[in-house]
Amino acid sequence: MTTTTYAARPIAPRALKELRTTDDAGRPTDGFTDTEGGSPLRCCLRHSEPGERLALVSYAPLRRWASETGATPGAYDEQGPVFIHADECAGPAGDALPFTGSHRTVRRYSAEGRILGGRLVEEPGAFRQALLEAFDDPAVALVHVRAVEYGCFLYEVRRAEGGGD
Known part of the structure; x- marks a missing residue:
C-alpha cells in the first residue's frame, strides 16, 4: 500500500x-x-x-x-x-494539513492557471481523499484550499516535482 x-x-x-x-x-x-x-x-x-x-x-x-x-x-x-x-515569523511548525475543522473548498487549477473544478470538503478526514482525487487528474498542477464562508484563500498544495506526490 x-x-x-x-x-x-x-x-x-x-x-x-x-x-x-x-x-x-x-x-x-x-x-x-x-x-x-x-x-x-x-x-x-x-x-x-x-x-x-x-x-x-x-x-x-x-x-x-x-x-x-x-x-x-x-x-x-x-x-x-x-x-x-506583521513581522517575520518562523513559518509552520509541522506538516499536518491546517484549518480542516470547517467546511472547505478544494479548487483545482491547470498549469495554465485555469480552474478545472472544485470539491466541497465537509469532514476533516476527507481532505486527503479530495487531494488524491485532484492530483489523480494529470491536468491538475495545483490546488487552493479555501474557506467556504468567505471564499478566502487558506493555502496551496502543488503537484510534487517529477509528477507524483
Missing part, C-alpha cells in the same frame, strides 16, 4: 516580505494587535493568539504562482484578504 502525502504551502517568504510593505492591491500594509485571536495566518498556517501583531493584506495567490511558472490565468487571477504576521 502506498501512502500519498500532500503538504500545505504557506505564503512564500519572499512574497511575505513584499506583502508586509505593500499588498497585492498596491496598498501600504498596516499592522494591528489581535485582541481576540483565532485569525487563520497564511504565513505559519495556524490560528493567531491574542496579543500577536498581524496584518490583513490583499493577496493574489494565482498571480504569484503564475509569475513563477509563466502561466497566464487571465480572468481567474483574483486577490482577496489574508491574515499574516
